[in-house]
Amino acid sequence: MSIRKNIFNPTERPFEEIESAATVITKSGDNFHLGLIYRNPETEELRFLHLAWHLDLVDQDLPGNGKYLWGCPDLPEERVMDIAIRCLLVIDANSKGEVPYAFSYPNDFFNAETGQMLLGSRGVGLTCATFVMAIFHMANINLINYSSWRERKSDKYFQQYIVSQMEKNRVPKAHIEEVLKEVNGLRFRPSEVMASTVTPPEVSTMLQLEPLGLEVQSHVNETLNPVSLPTMCKHPI
Amino acid sequence: MYTFIDERRTSAASIESIIFAGDYIPAPTQNKEQPLVGLRIEPTANYAPFICQGAATRIQVPPKKTIHPWDDILEIDKQKPFLAMYRISSRIDSLLSQAQFIQIERDLNSFDITEASVELLVSILSTTAAAKSRLPARERFFNRVSMRVHSRGEFKVGLLDGLE
Numbered sequence: 001m002s003i004r005k006n007i008f009n010p011t012e013r014p015f016e017e018i019e020s021a022a023t024v025i026t027k028s029g030d031n032f033h034l035g036l037i038y039r040n041p042e043t044e045e046l047r048f049l050h051l052a053w054h055l056d057l058v059d060q061d062l063p064g065n066g067k068y069l070w071g072c073p074d075l076p077e078e079r080v081m082d083i084a085i086r087c088l089l090v091i092d093a094n095s096k097g098e099v100p101y102a103f104s105y106p107n108d109f110f111n112a113e114t115g116q117m118l119l120g121s122r123g124v125g126l127t128c129a130t131f132v133m134a135i136f137h138m139a140n141i142n143l144i145n146y147s148s149w150r151e152r153k154s155d156k157y158f159q160q161y162i163v164s165q166m167e168k169n170r171v172p173k174a175h176i177e178e179v180l181k182e183v184n185g186l187r188f189r190p191s192e193v194m195a196s197t198v199t200p201p202e203v204s205t206m207l208q209l210e211p212l213g214l215e216v217q218s219h220v221n222e223t224l225n226p227v228s229l230p231t232m233c234k235h236p237i
Numbered sequence: 238m239y240t241f242i243d244e245r246r247t248s249a250a251s252i253e254s255i256i257f258a259g260d261y262i263p264a265p266t267q268n269k270e271q272p273l274v275g276l277r278i279e280p281t282a283n284y285a286p287f288i289c290q291g292a293a294t295r296i297q298v299p300p301k302k303t304i305h306p307w308d309d310i311l312e313i314d315k316q317k318p319f320l321a322m323y324r325i326s327s328r329i330d331s332l333l334s335q336a337q338f339i340q341i342e343r344d345l346n347s348f349d350i351t352e353a354s355v356e357l358l359v360s361i362l363s364t365t366a367a368a369k370s371r372l373p374a375r376e377r378f379f380n381r382v383s384m385r386v387h388s389r390g391e392f393k394v395g396l397l398d399g400l401e
Contacts, residue, residue, distance in 0.1 A: 020319060039319070041317070041319040041320040041322065041323040042320065042323065075395055076393045076394075076395050076396045078355055078356045078359040078396060079359065079363075079395065079396065081318075081319055081322055081356055081359075081360075082322065082359055082360055082363045084319075085322050085323050085326050085360060085363075088323060089326065089327075089330065092327075111367075112364075112366065112367035113330050113333040113334055113364075113367055113368060114330055114333070114334045115330070139363055140363055140366050140399035140400055141398075141399060142399070200395075201395060201398065
């Protein structure tokens, strides 16, 4: 299965083709970054929603061409429209954008009824990729088969790197202590989550998504120039 | 399906008000031997009250359309189903956050799914899914939606997955 045919460059297929929602991926430095483009049903405007960094959920204008690749969820359009609606509910409920960054599981991170965060027993925070997964969860769509996922050393290094960046950026110690408890090497990479969104729902295991994620990374590397995130995020993930 | 009104139990004034409300349909048959009396028929009026002398008179009126709390959203749904999805989600979310489960149950039970778009039905199911343990009526609602999309050829693979 080649995934490239499901991921588009806006210079060839503009964002305006997105009917209601899509996932977008880019590269910043050595890392990949994932977000969502959704259409606001009130204004019919396309917006870009992503978790840029700790307490920095960003709802902004579309990125320029050549910065991100996009793909439509492989779902009936009615369900994709529902994803756009969930984006709005989360924005409405978290208007200050203060979504913490951590490595929690995304299921039930947001209250599906209100869009508010269920912090505490449910989780500490999300990454850019698990934020996208959390939105899909709200729309009752599970992208990943969690029981199939395994720890990878490189992911543990990445998580440790994030903790070091949090310390440098003076993220409160109490939060860092909570994040440290989640450093275990279990990580859903942006490229893998991107792959899970643009393939059929039955493509959900690590065995299936790991190679597809690598293909997404190659596609991004060959197509895009690295970008700087337009937010306070100094160390994008 | 019509409601029958017995003039012996219904005053002429109230019958007239029903007629003037615009929801009056003349009875299909009349006993021609019995002269019509009662409310005067104006030549230009597009209605005809039939009250028969000495007999129980039946006036046929259509049932009053029940007002449903989601009727305004159904109107939007006819033109803009995507916007209707957002409105219904916001409204149900608001009820859920106030723990108004009985109200949602009532709304689900009385909602006419034949008039709604598939998009709107998906949105209702998606929004109520997290609270399904507190909404017993939702299971029946899901079954109604499932039957409808299948019977109308609107079903697609994945359309209702995860929304049971």
